[in-house]
Amino acid sequence: MFDNAEFSYSCCPISSELVDDSPFSCRKLNKKNKNKRRFSDEQIKSLESMFESETRLEPRKKIQLASELGLQPRQVAIWFQNKRARWKSKQLERDYSILLGNYDNLASRYEALKKEKQNLVLQKLNNDMKQKSSREGTDGEKAVKYESEAKTSVSMEKSEHVLSVLSDDDSSMKAEYFAIEEEQDQLLSMNMTEPADSSPEDWGSLNSETLFNESSGEYQWWDFWS
Amino acid sequence: MFDNAEFSYSCCPISSELVDDSPFSCRKLNKKNKNKRRFSDEQIKSLESMFESETRLEPRKKIQLASELGLQPRQVAIWFQNKRARWKSKQLERDYSILLGNYDNLASRYEALKKEKQNLVLQKLNNDMKQKSSREGTDGEKAVKYESEAKTSVSMEKSEHVLSVLSDDDSSMKAEYFAIEEEQDQLLSMNMTEPADSSPEDWGSLNSETLFNESSGEYQWWDFWS
DNA sequence: TGAACTTGTGTAATTACTTAA
DNA sequence: ATTAAGTAATTACACAAGTTC
Numbered sequence: 001m002f003d004n005a006e007f008s009y010s011c012c013p014i015s016s017e018l019v020d021d022s023p024f025s026c027r028k029l030n031k032k033n034k035n036k037r038r039f040s041d042e043q044i045k046s047l048e049s050m051f052e053s054e055t056r057l058e059p060r061k062k063i064q065l066a067s068e069l070g071l072q073p074r075q076v077a078i079w080f081q082n083k084r085a086r087w088k089s090k091q092l093e094r095d096y097s098i099l100l101g102n103y104d105n106l107a108s109r110y111e112a113l114k115k116e117k118q119n120l121v122l123q124k125l126n127n128d129m130k131q132k133s134s135r136e137g138t139d140g141e142k143a144v145k146y147e148s149e150a151k152t153s154v155s156m157e158k159s160e161h162v163l164s165v166l167s168d169d170d171s172s173m174k175a176e177y178f179a180i181e182e183e184q185d186q187l188l189s190m191n192m193t194e195p196a197d198s199s200p201e202d203w204g205s206l207n208s209e210t211l212f213n214e215s216s217g218e219y220q221w222w223d224f225w226s
Numbered sequence: 227m228f229d230n231a232e233f234s235y236s237c238c239p240i241s242s243e244l245v246d247d248s249p250f251s252c253r254k255l256n257k258k259n260k261n262k263r264r265f266s267d268e269q270i271k272s273l274e275s276m277f278e279s280e281t282r283l284e285p286r287k288k289i290q291l292a293s294e295l296g297l298q299p300r301q302v303a304i305w306f307q308n309k310r311a312r313w314k315s316k317q318l319e320r321d322y323s324i325l326l327g328n329y330d331n332l333a334s335r336y337e338a339l340k341k342e343k344q345n346l347v348l349q350k351l352n353n354d355m356k357q358k359s360s361r362e363g364t365d366g367e368k369a370v371k372y373e374s375e376a377k378t379s380v381s382m383e384k385s386e387h388v389l390s391v392l393s394d395d396d397s398s399m400k401a402e403y404f405a406i407e408e409e410q411d412q413l414l415s416m417n418m419t420e421p422a423d424s425s426p427e428d429w430g431s432l433n434s435e436t437l438f439n440e441s442s443g444e445y446q447w448w449d450f451w452s
Numbered sequence: 453t454g455a456a457c458t459t460g461t462g463t464a465a466t467t468a469c470t471t472a473a
Numbered sequence: 474a475t476t477a478a479g480t481a482a483t484t485a486c487a488c489a490a491g492t493t494c
Contacts, residue, residue, distance in 0.1 A: 038467065038483070056459085078485060081459070086482080088460095089315050096322050103329050110336050117339060120346040127353060264463070264487080282479085304465065307479075312462080458492075467483075473476090 043069045047076070051083050265305075269295045273302070277309055
């Protein structure tokens with residue numbers, strides 16, 4: 001397709017003389033001199049409003065709009081192409097910030113839920129202990145006190161921390177503790193909740209700061225965003 | 227998608243003679259004259275490798291690199307500017323896919339954790355029930371059986387579902403259930419876990435499909451990505 | 453089969469604005 | 474305060490791949 005049409009620019013007075021392409025020739029004149037490139041505000045406005053109704057133009061409208069604005073159909077087409085590209089990257093930014101917000105939201109709920117679960121486990125331990133004690137007729141006051149402050153922020157690697165809550169000088173108690181059935185399953189599942197990934201810290205509490213530390217590679221592995 | 231295939235055409239002999247090609251005089255130079263635009267593969271390679279070591283050039287290196295490649299310093303500077311811009315948007319895509327992966331990961335762990343917690347609550351109910359029954363000397367076989375299948379996928383609006391698990395024709399049992407202390411707190415906190423947002427479904431199970439349904443507005447509210 | 457056209461992607465260069473020495 | 478650097482947004486093209494007739 002010949003773009004023969006001679007670019008009769010309405011908007012860019014570039015006299016052929018002194019194209020001067022020298023990098024800094026353009027340094028002149030700021031606001032004044034409604035310069036060369038850049039469509040007029042009115043042209044932009046028309047294009048934008050058209051884009052809003054439909055992001056792609058049928059050849060019909062393209063030609064019509066072009067003549068209305070005193071532009072080449074080619075220019076209108078290119079403007080729409082570029083606009084679509086810009087819009088797409090804007091959209092990505094929007095989606096990113098939304099996703100980040102949802103992530104943070106979910107992360108805090110995750111933490112809260114984890115804490116609740118740990119309290120439940122402690123209550124259960126306490127309860128089982130009481131039961132066992134009372135069943136044996138010994139005094140049940142050695143049961144652990146939980147104060148709803150289970151220190152969930154520290155990750156427990158091997159259920160050692162859970163046991164440490166039962167800080168006690170009576171080693172026989174630990175032995176009895178392990179005799180209580182189902183308790184081990186519970187503690188196990190508690191650790192399984194953290195899928196043993198290689199992360200340095202608790203992934204659940206990640207924020208945008210620490211999220212992309214080691215992922216600054218050169219390219220990603222799957223081309224989402226087809 | 228993106229077969230970056232790198233347009234392998236080493237064209238553009240860019241003679242230092244001022245690259246006229248001023249935007250609008252460039253009318254012709256059609257297909258022929260493998261146009262000036264586009265740097266040679268070798269030039270690109272040098273620029274890329276330089277960019278890899280440092281994304282911005284000191285004036286020194288800029289001038290030196292320019293003369294090495296037969297380009298104007300201005301062209302090198304512009305290349306780096308454009309490169310940074312491109313790299314930034316690529317980076318955004320990478321970060322997005324990483325964040326999405328982390329989100330999905332967290333979401334599934336959240337679901338698993340929620341299920342575990344619900345099982346804990348049920349076990350606790352069961353246990354308390356047993357205790358109460360045995361304390362009263364009645365038979366403890368009415369205790370609810372939990373099978374680790376708490377149907378966590380359905381969201382429980384008002385703890386009604388939890389109670390429904392205790393399906394039982396003995397209404398007095400429910401009354402007694404409520405008498406057990408701390409249980410209500412537990413159920414309450416269970417509902418609090420879902421922050422009562424206006425989402426149509428459980429936010430925890432969101433995926434990329436449903437994530438951005440109502441957020442296709444025109445602009446975002448805070449310009450992250452300064 | 454292919455000529456004409458379109459779209460997505462990448463690239464070069466320009467303009468206007470912002471910022472730091 | 475000026476000036477030179479950078480950034481963001483534009484304008485324009487080229488090519489590849491896909492579509493239509």
